[in-house]
Amino acid sequence: MQNLSYYLQLLLSGVTVGSLYALIAIGYTMVYGILRLINFAHGDIFMMAGFFMIYIVSSGIPMYISIPLVLILTVVLGVVIERVAYKPLRNAPRMSIMISAIGVSYLLQNFATYFTGGLAKPYPTIPFISNGITVFGVSTKVITIITPILTILLVIALVILIKRTKIGMGMRAVSKDFETSQLMGIKINSVISMTFIIGSFLAAVGSILYFSYYEQVTPTIGAMPGLKAFVAAVFGGIGSIPGAVIGAYIIGVCETFIKSNSDYSIFSNAFTFALLIIILVLKPNGLFGEKLSEKV
Amino acid sequence: MDLSWYYLKGILTLAGIYMLPVLGLSLLTGFTGLFSFGHAGFMAIGGYTTAVMMTKLKIPFIPSLLIGGFTASFVSYLIGKLTLKLKGDYFCIATLGFGEAIRLILENVQYFGGARGWPGLPLKTNFITVVVIDIIAILIIRNVIYSRHGRNMIAVREEELASQVVGISLFKYKMTSLMISAFYAGVGGGLLGTYLGFLQPKIFSLVRSTELTIIVIFGGLGSITGSVAGAIVLVALPEILRSFANWRLVVYGAAVVFIMIARPEGLMGGKELSFSAIKNLLRKPSKN
Numbered sequence: 001m002q003n004l005s006y007y008l009q010l011l012l013s014g015v016t017v018g019s020l021y022a023l024i025a026i027g028y029t030m031v032y033g034i035l036r037l038i039n040f041a042h043g044d045i046f047m048m049a050g051f052f053m054i055y056i057v058s059s060g061i062p063m064y065i066s067i068p069l070v071l072i073l074t075v076v077l078g079v080v081i082e083r084v085a086y087k088p089l090r091n092a093p094r095m096s097i098m099i100s101a102i103g104v105s106y107l108l109q110n111f112a113t114y115f116t117g118g119l120a121k122p123y124p125t126i127p128f129i130s131n132g133i134t135v136f137g138v139s140t141k142v143i144t145i146i147t148p149i150l151t152i153l154l155v156i157a158l159v160i161l162i163k164r165t166k167i168g169m170g171m172r173a174v175s176k177d178f179e180t181s182q183l184m185g186i187k188i189n190s191v192i193s194m195t196f197i198i199g200s201f202l203a204a205v206g207s208i209l210y211f212s213y214y215e216q217v218t219p220t221i222g223a224m225p226g227l228k229a230f231v232a233a234v235f236g237g238i239g240s241i242p243g244a245v246i247g248a249y250i251i252g253v254c255e256t257f258i259k260s261n262s263d264y265s266i267f268s269n270a271f272t273f274a275l276l277i278i279i280l281v282l283k284p285n286g287l288f289g290e291k292l293s294e295k296v
Numbered sequence: 297m298d299l300s301w302y303y304l305k306g307i308l309t310l311a312g313i314y315m316l317p318v319l320g321l322s323l324l325t326g327f328t329g330l331f332s333f334g335h336a337g338f339m340a341i342g343g344y345t346t347a348v349m350m351t352k353l354k355i356p357f358i359p360s361l362l363i364g365g366f367t368a369s370f371v372s373y374l375i376g377k378l379t380l381k382l383k384g385d386y387f388c389i390a391t392l393g394f395g396e397a398i399r400l401i402l403e404n405v406q407y408f409g410g411a412r413g414w415p416g417l418p419l420k421t422n423f424i425t426v427v428v429i430d431i432i433a434i435l436i437i438r439n440v441i442y443s444r445h446g447r448n449m450i451a452v453r454e455e456e457l458a459s460q461v462v463g464i465s466l467f468k469y470k471m472t473s474l475m476i477s478a479f480y481a482g483v484g485g486g487l488l489g490t491y492l493g494f495l496q497p498k499i500f501s502l503v504r505s506t507e508l509t510i511i512v513i514f515g516g517l518g519s520i521t522g523s524v525a526g527a528i529v530l531v532a533l534p535e536i537l538r539s540f541a542n543w544r545l546v547v548y549g550a551a552v553v554f555i556m557i558a559r560p561e562g563l564m565g566g567k568e569l570s571f572s573a574i575k576n577l578l579r580k581p582s583k584n
Contacts, residue, residue: 036385038385038389040506084553085553085557088557089556089557089560092556092560092561093517093560093561095331095509095513095517096513096556096560096561097556099506099509099510099513099514099552099556100552100553100556100557102506102510102552103510103549103550103551103552103553103556104549104553105549106503106545106548106549106552107546107549107550107553108549109549110545110546110548110549111546111549113545114542114543114545114546223502227396227502231393234386234389238385266404267400267401267404269396269400270396270397270400270401270404273392273393273394273396273397273400274393274397276389276390276392276393277378277379277390277393277394277397280379280382280386280389280390280393281378281379281390284381284382284383284386
């Protein structure tokens with residue numbers, strides 16, 4: 001048997017990984033809530049944010065400018081994708097827009113492969129957060145402590161934005177009924193743009209933390225965290241933000257514990273998808289999903 | 297560009313192999329209205345089963361293919377039993393989970409060569425076999441669609457509640473459709489393995505599943521000829537784009553987005569290309 005501090009360490013890194021999934025999962029769940037679209041390009045936006053950082057820092061721009069710059073560029077990328085690839089399809093069959101999202105995902109992945117030669121690039125070290133620290137006798141990096149705190153703060157800010165502001169009210173209205181809210185004078189386009197701004201922003205924050213933690217970026221790296229964040233969003237009930245966050249923490253912690261056991265570690269990724277099927281069978285709307293009533 | 301018959305034959309054979317899972321998915325998606333992002337998983341099951349039958353148990357080619365198809369179909373029965381009650385997007389998400397789980401499990405089972413793949417499979421598939429199997433497959437699926445069962449499937453696609461009211465069992469027809477489509481995907485997987493002589497879990501990734509759905513939607517939902525044309529165009533597209541050299545796959549992604557924006561209802565848009573349709577098109581306009 002290992003001692004307590006070993007499990008504490010596992011729990012800590014599980015919570016960190018869960019926070020990273022949570023930041024990505026919010027982007028999925030918000031877009032789904034509003035457009036009923038599974039945004040398959042979201043994981044790749046996350047990957048692109050990683051490459052923005054690498055290229056901006058290597059061009060000699062200091063860290064305190066490059067971090068905001070990465071956030072801005074990622075947000076611009078998210079909004080441009082929405083305008084170019086999703087907006088023209090708003091009245092098309094719902095599946096066409098999903099295919100368009102898959103097309104964007106191919107485009108970004110292959111563009112990154114072409115641009116970088118497909119090799120893993122080292123992520124620049126951000127001072128301070130990569131320093132070592134000892135908490136409760138567990139030695140770790142500052143980033144493992146910062147990530148959950150930052151995530152919780154961002155989620156609280158987001159919930160306040162959605163509950164208390166005008167644009168948040170618009171978002172809630174649009175996710176309830178797209179057409180009626182349009183008739184009520186809600187500017188659909190700005191609500192949708194705002195959704196993509198928030199989603200991409202959180203993905204960019206997640207990307208900075210994730211790659212500082214794992215230290216390298218490859219063109220296809222967005223796929224796995226993207227899928228897991230998506231599973232987290234479904235687990236918590238797609239469309240629900242607290243649900244997505246809780247789902248992400250559950251997946252992050254479970255995954256870390258499975259990975260630590262050498263007999264089962266190879267199945268840690270398969271576990272996520274098995275969990276997806278189990279939750280869909282037992283509770284089809286997820287933990288906090290709204291029950292959809294069928295209109296006749 | 298050297299357009300030799302050998303080169304063309306290679307592309308057409310590959311297109312013909314992908315045509316099988318596409319036809320199956322066309323029945324499921326285009327005619328029954330269920331979207332799947334996990335059909336590469338059924339292809340993987342069919343492919344690996346066929347390979348096991350041929351190399352380990354020394355069963356001849358065609359029976360092995362059929363066993364591969366039936367195994368995929370059986371697995372789809374189990375999956376369907378669990379997930380077909382789910383509404384809308386959730387079925388599609390569940391199939392996504394299934395497909396990825398199958399791939400990740402295959403990657404970790406050393407008996408099948410794990411992630412490195414399984415080389416040295418017998419090369420049994422050639423252009424002629426693929427063409428013959430495709431023709432049989434198209435005829436079968438055509439007969440299914442024009443039968444009573446096919447009409448019931450279309451009713452399920454159009455309006456679930458109304459078809460339930462007139463006494464069509466939703467579950468039964470969704471299940472039939474899923475099982476047929478998994479059978480097709482399984483046979484397609486078997487053909488792919490015996491054509492390439494090599495199987496690797498990576499071949500059956502989520503990208504493959506989405507590619508199959510892209511082909512079906514590109515061809516036009518509810519059109520068999522559309523799916524056939526879609527399979528040929530989209531398998532050939534990366535080859536046509538070869539002149540873009542390294543930009544090829546970037547352009548491919550852009551092309552998918554562009555096609556969707558330009559023609560969201562797909563190539564055929566639910567219509568069939570048949571001799572009578574062509575005759576109709578060429579007929580002189582009637583006087584009245």
